[in-house]
Amino acid sequence: MPEGHSVHRIARQFDRNVVGHRVAASSPQGRFAEGAAVIDGRTATQVRAVGKQMFLEFDDDIWLRVHLGMYGAWDFAGEIIVDPTIASANGRMGQTNQRGTDLPPVFDAAGENSLTSIGAPRKARGHVRMSEQTRGLADDGEQWPPPIVGQVRLRLLTEATSADLRGPTACQLQTPEEMAATVASLGPDPLVDDAAAGEERFAAVVRRKPTPIGLLLMDQSVVSGIGNVYRAELLFRARLDPHTPGRDVPDEVVRGIWRDWVRLLAIGVETGQMMTMDDLDPDAYRRAMASRDDRHWVYHRAGLPCRVCGTAIVLEEMAARKLYWCPNCQR
Template identity: 75%
Template sequence: MPEGHSVHRIARQFSRNFVGRPIAVSSPQGRFVEGAAILNGREMIDARAVGKQMFLEFEGEVWLRVHLGLYGAWDFAGDILVDATIAAANGRMGQTNQRGTELDEPVFDDAGENSLASIGAPRKTRVHVRMSEQTRDIDDADEWPPPVVGQVRARLMTTEACADLRGPTACVVETPEQIRAVIDRLGPDPLVGDPAENEERFVAAVRRRAVAIGQLLMDQAVVSGIGNVYRAEMLFRAGLDPHTPGKSVPEEIARGLWRDWVALLEIGVQTGQMMTMDGLADDAWRRAMASRDDRHWVYHRAGLPCRVCGTEILLEEMQARKLYWCPTCQE
């Protein structure tokens, strides 16, 4: 399931290429015909993300709410502005040394994503990319309009850009009141609202509950955007046993969790990668950007030695989701 950084990146793509333009909306699959008819021809006014949900506002006070869920993805195609997303090898986003040196060659990760680019303004290019948890190039970038391939729930088009939505959990047209009700049920998102108020909301929500902190971090009513990867990595970075009841988490640790989420989310939005290891030298950072196996402390490392203490990383299920953790470092 895409975590919060991916949804914010998708919302920013819509802001750059669709907001301020009339949108042709259709439903090639046929499961969004009524909603498409309501939106078709309207100008897109705004695009925003809160946690794992995205909200597209259209003229006439109507909104499209999208939750990608486990299988959803957006395909973007056309002459669109694409982020120069990632600091170069000597300028790692979110770390103290950010010199911004440009790199001669791109680095592609194991999903085919270009994980290194020079810092700078967005650049306009003919592309066809898929944005879900992992972004990747797709063939037929020169064909316009792009062919409909597979089950496309909704297609949004301008004269230059196309966005195809596949496999979402939610794709619904809603009123401003319905959108506000959804947002009000969500926990704080570091990129939305007042930073100080967000931190207080998170700390209070954690410390009044007897539920395990490993469950609370996945509860979108407690905090927005955290999924399996960030949950495991944040708990390890905090040295916190995932079974600790929220009300037993010291206030300073709870605040540290929130501030770590603020930092990690920003890195994820800027780089497109859930980079949770810091302090890496240039070669190590390049390897981490190119491979998930070198990017995380504990996630997806069940049975392997802890990178810090050598203890075998454990894997268990917590509320039907995989949880990775080190029983020594997270006592």
């Protein structure tokens, strides 16, 4: 499932390529035909990302809400204006000693330059998929509009750019009131909410809940944007047992998790990768950008030795989702 950094990056692509343009909307699959007819011919006026959900506004206060869920993705084609900076909503980008912006390109298994994620600033004729695993640009020929491939729930077409939505959990139109209610139901997002106010909201909810912290971090009404990868990594970085009831987690640890999420989310938006390891030398950083296996402390490392203590990483199910953790470091 796309986590918060991916959705913020997708929103930024919409801001550069779709907002301010008149859009032809259609539902090739047919499942969103009525909604597409409503926004067809309207101009996209703004886009917002909150946690794992994106909201695209059109003329006359019509909002399109999209939640990609487990399998959703956006495919962009045509003249794609790519943003190399992906600045955060509040103008601040998380600083880390392994940003590597002066290093040569590092290509992952999908052919993506991980240090800039989806390329340098340019108008590129091509195709890019944006989901949890963003793919690099590829030649799609000269046909315009591009052919419909597979089950496309919604196509948004400007004069130069096409955005195809596939497999979302939610794709619906909302009034401003409905959109505001949806956002209000979500927990704080570091790239949307004031960081200090978000910390207070997060800490207040966690400290009164008997629910295990490993479940609370995945609850989008508690905090927005955290999925399986960031949940496992945040808990390891805090050296916290995932089964600890929220109300039993010391206040300073709860606040530390929030501040760590602020930092990791900013890095994820900037690099396009869920980089959760610190203090890597340049060679190790390049490996981490090129391969997920070198990017995380515990995620996807079941049975492998903990990078800190050597204990085998445990894999278990928590609320039907995979949870990775070290039973020694996180006790």
